[in-house]
Amino acid sequence: MMGIKFRKQIGKVLYHAFVLCFGFVMVYPVLWMITGSLKNNVEILNGSLSLIPPNWRWENFANGFRGFGGITFVTFFKNSFIVTVIATFATVVSSACVAYSFARIKYRGRKVLFTAMLCTMMLPGQIILIPQYIIYNKLGMVGSILPLVLPHFFGQAFFIYQMMQFMAGIPRELDEAATIDGCSKYTIFSRVILPLLKPALVTTVIIQFYWKWDDFMGPLIYLNKPQDYTVSIAIKLFADASSTTDYGAMFAMSTLSLLPVFLIFLFFNKYLVEGISTSGLKG
């Protein structure tokens, strides 16, 4: 009896030890980047395994923040926040409206629209990348943030689908009761569905915030004035700026750029994991 119990204990310890060690290997590159923000070029470039900087170079952050071409990282962070916040807000509102129409209202043509939405989910974004650029270019919008935020006002298939799944779990009796109380479909949406949809809305906010914050290709194509650059473009340019890149400063800015992502993850971890498992997040 004791033997079995003992063996079980050993197995448990081995399991946790293995999972923790392996997890450490997995996050090592991330830790290496974060601690790299406190090292000097030599330390970073000679492939040192150590995570502890020999002397903590906090000045990397100051050097990084100076940015390039007279524009500091304050500007880049501000730009990223503006684009991300507008796009995220627009996505959540528009996707919730569309999801409501697909999930709760019976109207002619609904099936066709729904099928169209499923198709856009499978459609590779790159097929419309170039024509979109051409259209924005003809409209004179290239060089502004409009191409980066505008499409988000029209719902995003992935999130619409996710919210529909969630709405399917909200009992229809609630709608009926509200109708009897004199609510129209519009007020049912704003008073009944929307408040109950909160977990799905939070998940959408988090995931869309991540995608927009990390987006590289969009800003790369559409922004052409350094004072409009987002953080992701700025870091890339910072790395390319000269032949003698200040790696410590680059890692310092990289670390800072990931800070909002980490913070949101820390606070909304539960929502995020639930959201992904019910909807399936790409990446």
Added chain:
Amino acid sequence: MEKKEKRKLSLHKFLYNDNTVGYTFALPFIIGFLGFTIVPMIVSMYYSFTDYNLIKQENFIGLDNYIRLFQDVRFLKSVRVTLKYVFFSVPLKLAFALFIAYLLTRKSKAVTFYRSLYYIPSLIGGSIAVSLVWKELFSSKGLINSILMNLGIEKVSWFGDQKLAMVPLILMTVWQFGSSMIIFAAGLKEIPSTYYEAAKIDGANKGQSFVKITLPCLSPIILYNLVMQTISAFMAFTQAFVITKGGPNDATNFYSLYVYNQAFKYYDMGYASAMSWVMLVVMSLITLLIFKSSKRWVFSEAGQE
């Protein structure tokens, strides 16, 4: 007076009619679908038959772009390279994700923490910061090489060797297995434990019940992950753009990177449009192939509750 009342009533009726409500709420999508999908697709189709370059008025050149594509050695190589990348990275990533998800199905409070830990690489996966870190890790004097040298293996020029340049990119993709892992974990939770108990009574070992119970029950989720990851792998861009710039000698010149370069470096918009269309066809064929084959290996009973 009565007429006015009637008109008001019919307006009310119109506003609260299900069709009106439906279209009102669906309006953002309808506008978006037309404006940001259908019109661009038509535009792209048109430009793929022209020599448009953003500056001068385009000429209609018929199938020239498409003919040029199949004579373009760099293009053919980029197709090959992309297929190779998809073919290796997606199955590896899914296998790894399933392995970790399976590892983290124990009933223990620590498991939630572990899942978060393993999710971190994916959390920041799309960011430029991670690509820059990866580039340094695999550089000639970088961390990976110093580990290899400590193990007594000669250091490797990862980004200088045509045969090896793809390896760090594939590893980076596999490393970001988090979202697939969480979807697998949710699927594993759905499998009734009675299945496993019954198998145990029948004398099945862990490996047998994994093959006979876990895999079939998970097959709809495997299909979902496979399709989604294949589509996103085809669109891989940032890693190749930042880490290898497509080199050496186009060994990592992914499809989307080549499209990007044709469009925004050489401003050959017509040619790039044609390339996008070929990409769409290739991807649709592969997705279709996955769906067709899925009839043989996906057990739909497991997907329905």
